[in-house]
Amino acid sequence: MKISFIQPSRNNLKYLKWSYEATRKNQGNHEVEICIADDFSNDGTWEWCQEMMKEDIYFKAIRNEGPTRLGHTILYDRLINEVASYDICMIYHADMYLCPNALDEISKYIAQKTVVSLTRIEPPLHPDGPEKILADFGIETEEFNEDKFLNWFKNDLKPKYNQPTEGVFAPWAFMKSDFQEIKGHDPLFAPQSKEDSDIFNRFQLNGVKFLQTWEGYVYHMTCRGSRFNPTLTTPGTNSPEWEAQNKKSTRNFIRKWGHFVKHDHLMKPIIPHKYNIGFKVYNCNQSLLELLEVWCDVIWVSENIIEEYIQKEQVNTKYDLKKRVHSIENSDVKDYMDIVVEFDAKNFTQDSFNIIQNLSDIITESGEVGEFTLDCFTITIQQLETYEKNLIEIQ
Numbered sequence: 001m002k003i004s005f006i007q008p009s010r011n012n013l014k015y016l017k018w019s020y021e022a023t024r025k026n027q028g029n030h031e032v033e034i035c036i037a038d039d040f041s042n043d044g045t046w047e048w049c050q051e052m053m054k055e056d057i058y059f060k061a062i063r064n065e066g067p068t069r070l071g072h073t074i075l076y077d078r079l080i081n082e083v084a085s086y087d088i089c090m091i092y093h094a095d096m097y098l099c100p101n102a103l104d105e106i107s108k109y110i111a112q113k114t115v116v117s118l119t120r121i122e123p124p125l126h127p128d129g130p131e132k133i134l135a136d137f138g139i140e141t142e143e144f145n146e147d148k149f150l151n152w153f154k155n156d157l158k159p160k161y162n163q164p165t166e167g168v169f170a171p172w173a174f175m176k177s178d179f180q181e182i183k184g185h186d187p188l189f190a191p192q193s194k195e196d197s198d199i200f201n202r203f204q205l206n207g208v209k210f211l212q213t214w215e216g217y218v219y220h221m222t223c224r225g226s227r228f229n230p231t232l233t234t235p236g237t238n239s240p241e242w243e244a245q246n247k248k249s250t251r252n253f254i255r256k257w258g259h260f261v262k263h264d265h266l267m268k269p270i271i272p273h274k275y276n277i278g279f280k281v282y283n284c285n286q287s288l289l290e291l292l293e294v295w296c297d298v299i300w301v302s303e304n305i306i307e308e309y310i311q312k313e314q315v316n317t318k319y320d321l322k323k324r325v326h327s328i329e330n331s332d333v334k335d336y337m338d339i340v341v342e343f344d345a346k347n348f349t350q351d352s353f354n355i356i357q358n359l360s361d362i363i364t365e366s367g368e369v370g371e372f373t374l375d376c377f378t379i380t381i382q383q384l385e386t387y388e389k390n391l392i393e394i395q
Helices: 013-026 045-055 072-083 102-109 146-155 176-181 195-205 240-257 286-295 303-316 350-357 359-366
Strands: 002-009 031-039 059-064 088-091 096-098 114-122 172-175 209-220 277-282 298-301 325-327 339-344 370-374 377-381
Touching: 002 013, 002 072, 013 031, 013 045, 013 096, 031 045, 031 072, 045 059, 059 072, 072 176, 072 195, 088 176, 102 114, 102 209, 172 176, 195 209, 195 240, 240 286, 240 303, 277 286, 286 298, 286 303, 286 350, 298 303, 303 325, 350 359, 359 370, 359 377
Parallel strands: 002 031, 002 088, 031 059, 114 209, 277 298, 277 339, 298 325
Antiparallel strands: 088 172, 096 209, 114 172, 339 377, 370 377
16 A cells, blocks of 8 residues: 655654654555655754655655744645645654554555544543543653553553444545545634544545544554644643634634534544524623624624624634624614524523524424524524535635
């Protein structure tokens, strides 16, 4: 099998070296092209990449000259579209150690319209889950005892399942043509966070199947790239940069899909219907507008709070907020929206917000055109057309 590893990196040099050595040791008979994008690092990453391109004909690299960080949402796609030579690619992280025979498993299952994930072996930085195996062999390269790990891997590793499951997460291998068919990652989520959940939704809606093999593995130190990158924060602590970007991307994910990221216990996406929903909110204030705007397609509120909100929030999204936030005094909402949710903010509670977060499921269960009340809401369903398949290709 010929496969291109796709690895953006920012100030991850020691992990890149560690990952590279493991890949070359354990790639077996497969031809592995390592494609790295240096995202304006200052730790010697680009100098190392230049040396490696002289030494290894299957090593390719590009550099973002900065000074603005592009992030892996953008650089994944540049590497896949501009650098990778092979039809099979794999999203891969610098803090991953490729285990023996892992690529045999990719080769066994990879096909058109199939995404294959290797199973992660991770130290207990996060809670255990049915999609991974917890085993502590260190969270830094200097802690990792390769001989001890490989002995455990060979003699003591016990898979949780005796057949493939349907989860999807990094590292994930795919056909380049399937990726390009949906136009890759959505730059809405640049520089990072939620871009993976978004593309997994879009893959699934476009007929791609997910397969996680329990006979192919990586050891994953977890979050060394940005969230727990030691150059940005103390070990095991979210970096302020990651926190801010995760909040921004979460809000944009909800704007796009109408819900939080959803998946089953094995990490297969769950995609509720996307409806065309408008909120008509009386007595709304700035803080409530900030809470509610992402949960609908258009919101109508008092004119005196609109300008301040748009000035504050527009920098955080590619959506044109002037098209999303309108004066309640100047239009009839029902002329514009398939579904209208009307309420007085004075009656809005935490229970009301819980309903908003599950509105798609509530509308689906209602199953018919008409008007009904729920909590503080008057909900008018004028038609039940769904729009999630319109989101498959990025606009």
